[in-house]
Amino acid sequence: MTRIDTLLSSFPRAALLSQPTPLERLDRLSEELDIDLWIKRDDLTGLSFGGNKTRQLEFYIGAARAAQADTILITGAVQSNFARTAAAAAAKYGMQAVLQREERVPGMDLLYHSNGNVFLSDILGAEAMSYPEGEDEAGADAALEARAEELRAAGRRPYIIPLGLGHAPLGALGYVQGGAELASQIGGFDAAVVPSGSGATHGGFLTGVRLAGITEPVFGICVRRGAQAQKTRLEQVTAELAGLMDIQRPFASDDILTWDGALAPGYGRAGPGTRGALQRMASAEGILLDPVYSAKTFAGLLGLLEEGAIRKGQKVLLLHTGGLPALFAYQNELGFSGAGS
Ligand SMILES: *Cc1c(COP(=O)(O)O)cnc(C)c1O
Numbered sequence: 001m002t003r004i005d006t007l008l009s010s011f012p013r014a015a016l017l018s019q020p021t022p023l024e025r026l027d028r029l030s031e032e033l034d035i036d037l038w039i040k041r042d043d044l045t046g047l048s049f050g051g052n053k054t055r056q057l058e059f060y061i062g063a064a065r066a067a068q069a070d071t072i073l074i075t076g077a078v079q080s081n082f083a084r085t086a087a088a089a090a091a092k093y094g095m096q097a098v099l100q101r102e103e104r105v106p107g108m109d110l111l112y113h114s115n116g117n118v119f120l121s122d123i124l125g126a127e128a129m130s131y132p133e134g135e136d137e138a139g140a141d142a143a144l145e146a147r148a149e150e151l152r153a154a155g156r157r158p159y160i161i162p163l164g165l166g167h168a169p170l171g172a173l174g175y176v177q178g179g180a181e182l183a184s185q186i187g188g189f190d191a192a193v194v195p196s197g198s199g200a201t202h203g204g205f206l207t208g209v210r211l212a213g214i215t216e217p218v219f220g221i222c223v224r225r226g227a228q229a230q231k232t233r234l235e236q237v238t239a240e241l242a243g244l245m246d247i248q249r250p251f252a253s254d255d256i257l258t259w260d261g262a263l264a265p266g267y268g269r270a271g272p273g274t275r276g277a278l279q280r281m282a283s284a285e286g287i288l289l290d291p292v293y294s295a296k297t298f299a300g301l302l303g304l305l306e307e308g309a310i311r312k313g314q315k316v317l318l319l320h321t322g323g324l325p326a327l328f329a330y331q332n333e334l335g336f337s338g339a340g341s
Contacts, residue, residue: 021041055175073144078102165236259303259304
């Protein structure tokens with residue numbers, strides 16, 4: 001066992017993942033952009049259309065099973081990939097999922113509220129409740145706790161996957177493992193570009209690749225909040241993660257890089273940059289990205305290239321975190337009519 005395997009082996013874990021996920025070279029985009037571009041296909045993690053939450057859920061579902069839970073509660077945006085994947089993981093282990101849908105993105109249409117991840121979660125047998133606001137992590141967590149209390153009173157054994165900070169970041173362990181898996185596939189890179197939302201993926205990945213001995217920059221592309229607020233969040237996530245693993249954090253604060261040039265017009269909204277990145281990846285490589293996270297992450301890579309933070313000739317890794325079911329809920333937001341582009 002490697003040191004990372006040993007560190008992770010003390011946490012209960014549920015097997016959900018097809019791994020390792022593929023690492024592929026993007027030949028046409030490499031040539032167009034004059035870089036050596038590689039993509040880590042965590043859209044292909046397997047369970048129910050895949051994505052990054054499968055890695056995170058291995059540790060949450062492991063903890064839930066260790067606690068003999070029979071119900072998983074989770075909160076997120078209406079089109080939450082985490083909620084959909086949790087519904088699938090709960091089903092696989094014979095548990096009921098309760099999903100709280102937060103109205104995080106104002107003014108969205110019927111497709112957004114019924115198709116994509118919402119539709120799949122219904123098929124997966126999840127129970128749904130709604131939360132009227134979107135920028136209230138503490139309130140959303142409290143509403144979930146209140147539902148858990150009702151379930152306890154009815155004799156059930158609920159397990160909550162929390163949204164806010166201040167809880168053991170079990171999901172980030174999945175990306176410590178994911179970062180180490182990537183390191184063993186790729187050897188090294190000059191720069192990596194990953195999405196940064198809750199920070200479990202970015203914080204775990206950064207920790208994993210640093211523990212594996214890679215010292216090159218990892219850029220976190222902001223999808224939820226501005227660069228400074230996201231960096232502050234990552235400080236806390238990575239400190240909590242190191243505490244959870246009982247290690248010294250293997251990097252300094254100035255190693256946490258956040259970039260928010262692809263965030264506009266805001267969380268869950270797709271502007272022209274998002275649409276352009278999505279179409280560029282699709283038409284150059286035949287690979288689909290999602291509108292909320294992975295297209296913005298690729299837009300971030302293009303922006304960093306333009307700014308010179310990533311330079312011509314460099315070996316660059318793009319982490320594809322999945323999220324593809326949301327495409328079907330974002331047809332109108334992205335402005336596709338079905339008449340060809
Ligand atoms: C949740 C999500 C992210 C962001 O991951 P965090 O761990 O929350 O930062 C990125 N991509 C997709 C597709 C997601 O569903």
